[in-house]
Amino acid sequence: MSKASAWLDGRLAELMASEPYIGGESVESIAERYNLDLGRCLKLNANENLVIPRETIEDLSREALQEVDQRVYPQKETDSLRESLGGYLGVAPNTIVLGSGADQLIDHLVNAFSDQESGVLTTTPSYSFYKVRAELYCNLSVQVPLQRDFGLDVDSILSSSTNCRLCFLCSPNNPTGNQFTSASIIKIVDEFPGVVVVDEAYAEFGDYNLVKEASERDNLVVLRTFSKAFGLAGLRIGYMIGSEKLSRTFNERVQYPFCVPNFSAVLCKKMLDKIGLVSDAVSIVKEERQRVSNTLSALDGLTIFDSDANFILFNTDKEMKVVFEGLLTEGLLVRRIGEIQSLRNCLRVTVGTPAMNDRFITALTQIVGA
Ligand SMILES: Cc1ncc(COP(=O)(O)O)c(C=O)c1O
Structure with missing residues (x-):
């Protein structure tokens, strides 16, 4: 114990009481927790640009x-x-x-x-x-x-x-x-x-x-x-x-x-x-965003929100946990968002390459149709 201990303990407790920032989890930690094959995991939870090779x-x-x-x-x-x-x-x-x-x-x-x-x-x-x-x-x-x-x-x-x-x-x-x-x-x-x-x-x-x-x-x-x-x-x-x-x-x-x-x-x-390389990747993301949104909008039980970014917010009539874990079993890590304006089960997915998006569409279609 130092002379600073009482003050320091109090201050550290105050800092620890503040709300933490919770970032997107790594695929490594999620693969370990859910016992998944890491090689099949896709990180679609932090809006990184996976289209640039x-x-x-x-x-x-x-x-x-x-x-x-x-x-x-x-x-x-x-x-x-x-x-x-x-x-x-x-x-x-x-x-x-x-x-x-x-x-x-x-x-x-x-x-x-x-x-x-x-x-x-x-x-x-x-x-x-x-x-x-x-x-x-x-x-x-x-x-x-x-x-x-x-x-x-x-x-x-x-x-x-x-x-x-x-x-x-x-x-x-x-x-x-x-x-x-x-x-x-x-x-x-x-x-x-x-x-x-x-x-x-x-x-x-x-x-x-x-x-x-x-x-x-x-x-x-x-x-x-x-x-x-x-x-x-x-x-x-x-x-x-x-x-x-x-x-x-x-x-x-x-x-x-x-x-x-x-x-x-x-x-x-x-x-x-x-910069041409970046703008080409941006164009692909924008086209894919449209394709994914159009395809998923046709499904019952899903609401897809229009996006001007490289991710899509969606709401499902299934529990968020069921959708999140269902996607995980297919190796797809998305972001759980929770409730937005009384829509309880909102999730967010990064738009990736056409092949990545195909995997996502197939998996989500199966989950919401089940
Ligand atoms: C809106 C917004 N601002 C800032 C950041 C963080 O950006 P950076 O990686 O440059 O710290 C993020 C990351 O997800 C974000 O979504």
Whole structure:
């Protein structure tokens, strides 16, 4: 026991009492728990891009490995990545902040713009990490329900925002999949008394983005990531776009030095240089999303929700556990979502290659038809 023990035990207990973020499980742990053949397991629970071939990433990784000097802290590699991103997005590189995944930037945003008096507003359902981080750092975390069609309830968001200085909108929204209208988002940006963050982790699969607006407006930030469309979730690189002033403050004061490994920066840049490869994969996902949705919509007992992302939300009239475990016995790991707007048995599946999606369609058709 040290002099710190009583205080430390209390503080650690407080931290442990906060809500954890529960990410998608690995196929390894699920295969072990359910005694499945790992070789047959497909990970369709975390919206990674499985359409980009693993070999392509391996080839580019080998090139990147040869180019970087791992003895040296990253600088030119990250500058060069921001330069390339500026070209890809059509904004100045000094409006971009790199991070160790979009999640790290969410953490920084909550830290920078909320405190015991200034709360964080999010919608429900949405990506749960905003709420988890808000509840870890500040007293006030407000969740405003989406409308029945999963659109933004702009009036309710604005009337709930008095004591909030940070608002997270996820568009396309995880887990519902829909992209909010730009008019509804811009109305919130115009009226909200703080910073509005639009998490566009899935924007490459949607119809529009707000990157340019974010670089021009003082209270709009757009969050992006290499984890989804670019197929590089393992690298842990995200970025945000904001005004020059906000981005400079984050780059020079909030973000810690050297947070992006030089290898990751070089590999991300290589993917940007091969953007055709990414857009081809995105086109396949979008076509497949349509095909899977159309096929499954024809089945009784299933409701399929329209998606602008690389995943599909569905509700079944069978118990969620039965559907989840039924898919698992076929080696298909999806995400359990639970209740959304009184629909009890919602699940979410990542759209993969045509062959992966065929396996999913066959398995789900059997389960709901049983
Ligand atoms: C909406 C949304 N934002 C951010 C993230 C995390 O992105 P990253 O892998 O860049 O931390 C996810 C991951 O699932 C997500 O769904």
